[in-house]
Amino acid sequence: MSVFFENEFKNESENEIKNESENRCIMLPEEVKGKGYFALTGSKLKAYVEKWLDGIDEERDFVEEILNYCKRSRKTVYRRAAYRKAVYGITGLPSTGKTTGLLQAIRKLAAYEKCVYISFDRKTDGDLDTLQQLLDRLNDDHKYVFIDEITCMKDFTNRIGILMDQYTSRGKRVVMSGTDSYAFLKVDRCWYIGCFRSISFMSYEEARRTTRMDFSSYLMSGGLYGTEKYKGTKGLWNYIKDSIVDNLAFSVRRNPIECSFADMSETELCQAVFLTMCIIVCSWEEDLQLDGLLDTIFTGERSTRRSKIIGNLGQELGITFKRVERQVIEDILRMLENMKVVVVIGNLYRDNYGTKYMITVPFLVNQIAWLIANHVVKTGEKRKEESVRQINEIALKSVVISHTAYHLWHKTCYYYRDDKTEVDLVLLDQEDLRLEELQASLVDINITNHADTAYEKGQRMKEVNPYFFEELVYGIDERIILYLGPTNKKKGLTNVMDFLESYQQRNIKTEKYLDEMEKMLMDEQKQ
Structure with missing residues (x-):
């Protein structure tokens, strides 16, 4: 028990404080502070929310989802929330708006006496016993519980499932957020207690609505807030440390997770993650599948291409391959995929099963590509204009691929x-009950805004025959040529922004359709 509790309830006997049944009778005060955490409700919470959100009006998409979860009946929550899951969880990299979104949801609920907001310091190891002590003090009127940075808890992945069941079964709505997304993933896989959403990737429509940024700015930042302080080599290193390395390190240190880098120092892990992400960007610049690039780098064979790749990655960034084993890179790749920082796309050609990896954060893609490009330009291998175009094209592909992979959940990429x-x-189409035959959509992505250039490049798709696909595909539904110019249906050209917005609408329609199907099945079961 913290010193704060001893002072706050000094008139209560020590035996009463330690007795769990008595604890549940002690009402939670409007403000509780302890080492590495605080809890607010009522007027104290209202004042905190108003101060935090002063001047902030626009909301991210997940805020409405939180409200929908909170307002559903208990039976509906157990039926709907991702197939009988009763907790709503949000995870995402720093500067993606998790805390702001939670407080906006509390403000829109407009029921401060019914809400409890508990915030933990991510860099302090939390104690689930402390959290349980706070939750046990909730009274029947405390219906909505918001827990910020819950992943800082020791042994979070093993214990949180049982703990949350105690409160959701009593009709509480529990919304959790945490930066350490890998720990959240382990909970989702082991306990199936809630509907978890990663908000690290922000769609262009959402970024435009919330930040008023244009598409060029979006390609540079991906909608992340406060990226100005992370510019340059040192800034990029700090961002990778703050957003990714700490995520991995905290998850592994606080939970029983086995991996090849568990004993690495923070500096060594940061270097390994930096190198891994540089290799991903380099694989797109060199037009190689990632496995092929790793083979080129780690075989030890002396070749011009290997020397060039190692030179581009090592000389400008000060990173050597001697200190990082291939197994470490492969483990980091797997965790980055689980954290939604990287998306993996396989080759559909039946005779070639190689995969490609794409970083889902345009800010990282741009910054890493620029560091590599600086060295390439210095050595005279490419002109600056060529490097700029290539970087912009990789960033555009990152946006389109990430959007379709993580926002269109019914599509496989x-x-x-x-x-x-x-x-x-x-x-x-991954799951659409209306389709009897699997159809493919081919998408060509171009950085140009010239219709003729994009059309000429996109004609290569006509040579693709679904007979050579790895999976059984009955035909090609559509061939889409994306570019930055206006949509031209006669030539089959589609503006990138139109494509992203139209697919988002299609995703909403499909979700509504599946909701209707689920309701129909529930009605049939009742009969």
Whole structure:
């Protein structure tokens, strides 16, 4: 028990404080502070929310989802929330608006006496016993519980499932957030206690609505807040440390997670993550599948291409391959995928099963690509204009691929490459009960705003035959050529922004359709 509790309830006997049944009878005061945490409700919470949100009006999409979760009946929550899951969880990198979103949801609920907001310091190891002590003091009127940075708890992945069940079963709505997304993933896989959403990737429509940024700015930042302080090599290193390395390190240190880098120092892990992400960007610049690039780097064979790649990554960034084993890079890749920082897309060509990796944060793509490009330009291998165009094209592909992979949950993403042809993105319907035959959509992504240039480049898709696909595909539903100019249906050209917005609407329609199907099944079961 903290010193604060001893002072706050000094008139209560020590035996009463330690007795769990008595604890539940002691009402939670409007403000509780302890080492590494605080809890607010009522007028104290209202004042805190108003101060934090002063001048902030726009909301991210997940705020409305929180409200929908909170307002559902108890039976509906157990039926709907991701198939009988009763907790709502949010995870995402720093500067993505998790805390702001939680407080905006509290403000829109407009029921401060019914809300409890508990915030933990991410850099302080929290104690689940302390959290339980706070939650046990909730009275029946405290219906909505918001817990910020819950992943800082020791042994969070093993104990949180049982703990949350105690309160959701009593009709409480529990909304959790945490930066350490890998720990959240372990909970989701082990306990299935809630509907968890990663908000690290922000769609262009959402970024435009919340920050008023144009598409060019979005390609540079991906909608992240406060990226100005992370510019340059040192700034990029600090961002990777703050947002990714700490995420991995805290998750591994606080929970029983086995990996090859568990004993690495923070500096060594930061260098390994930095190197891994540089390799991903380099694989797109060199037009290689990631496995092929790793083979080139780690075989030890002396070749011009290997020397060039190692030189580009090492000389400008000061990173050497001698200190990082391939197994470490492969473990980091797997965790980055789980954290939604990286998306993996397989080759749909039946004779080639190589994969590509794409970083889902445009800010990271741009900053890493620029560091590599600076060295390439210095050595005279490319002109600056060529490097700029290539960087912009990689950033655009990152946006489109990430959007379709993480926002269109009913689509499966691939690319296609055979001896002659490569298609940037192939979309297959993952789960649509209305389709009897699987159809593919081919997408070609171009950085140009010239219609003729994009059209000429996109013609290569005509050579793709679904007979050579790895999976059974009955035909090609549509061929989409994306570029930055206006949509031209006669030539099959689609503006990138129009594409992203139209697919977001299609995703909403499909979700409504599945909701209707689920309701129909529930009605049939009642009969």
